Amino acid sequence: MMLALGKITVDSLLEAMTASKFKVFEGELNLNIIGVRAANTRANTFNDVICVLYQKDKKWQLKQYKATTDAGTYWRKNPMNIDGTAVLVPGQHRSLWKLGYHQGKYRALVQNKPVIVLRDNDKNDELETDIRSAELQEGYFGINCHRASAHTESKRVDKWSAGCQVLANPAEYDEFIELCVQSGAIYGNIFSYTLLDQNQLQGQKRNEKHEN
Known part of the structure; x- marks a missing residue:
């Protein structure tokens, strides 16, 4: 099953959030920033989706x-940290982010x-995601949400992410950040982030079966 951009629905996200007992933020422009990690973790492409779910009127x-x-x-095979490449674990990370500047830029x-x-220290192209057998660390690791190229949509991840959540298209990124600015003006400069695995989206599974 492929993770299809545009096939994720409001209902499938709300179902997944509710099933996992995650907080769903309600209210005008109160953002639910939700990443969906594709089942194919070997890819070096932008094959995941970051969703922004919010209420307007x-x-x-x-x-x-x-x-x-x-x-x-690149960073899987050449980790920046001697313990291995950082892989953000799925779950709801409350108050994870604030508006600032990536690398001061x-x-x-x-x-x-x-x-x-x-920590994935295999130094191969397959991302380690099994939290039962891997080393876990807690701390400040610079796990930001930023864009890739400032000029064109990026097709390959390569060095754009060493563990950050990264948007491929600069125009879409500008829209995303503007939503964060508007929301922050109302609710304060703190943003939670929920990372789901693809298999948690029951609605997408139904869509894929219907198409097949």
Whole structure:
């Protein structure tokens, strides 16, 4: 089953959030930032999706952006940390980010509190995601949400992510950050992030079976 951009629905996200007992933020422009990690973790492409689910005029709105929630193969094979490449563990990371500047260069969501990551030290192109057998660490690791190229949509992750959540398209990224700015003006400069695995989206499974 492929993770199809545009096939994720409001209902499938709400179902997944409710099933996992995650907080769903309600209210005008109160953002639910939700990453969906594709089942194919070997890819060096932007095959994941970052969704922004929010209410406007009391109706649910959904934006979907092509992204990666995984480090590129360069950093998998050449970890920045001697313990291995950082892999953000699935779950709801409350108050994870705040608006700031990625590497001091441009506006982004930057890590605001300690977070749990899995350390993948196999140094191959297959991302390690099994939290039962891997080393977990908690701390400040620079797990930000930022963009890839400032000029064109990026097709390959490569060095764009060493563990950050990265949007592929700069125009979409600008839209995403503007939503964060608007929301922050109402609710404060703190943003939670929920990372789901693809298999948690029951609605997408139904869509895929119907198409097949």
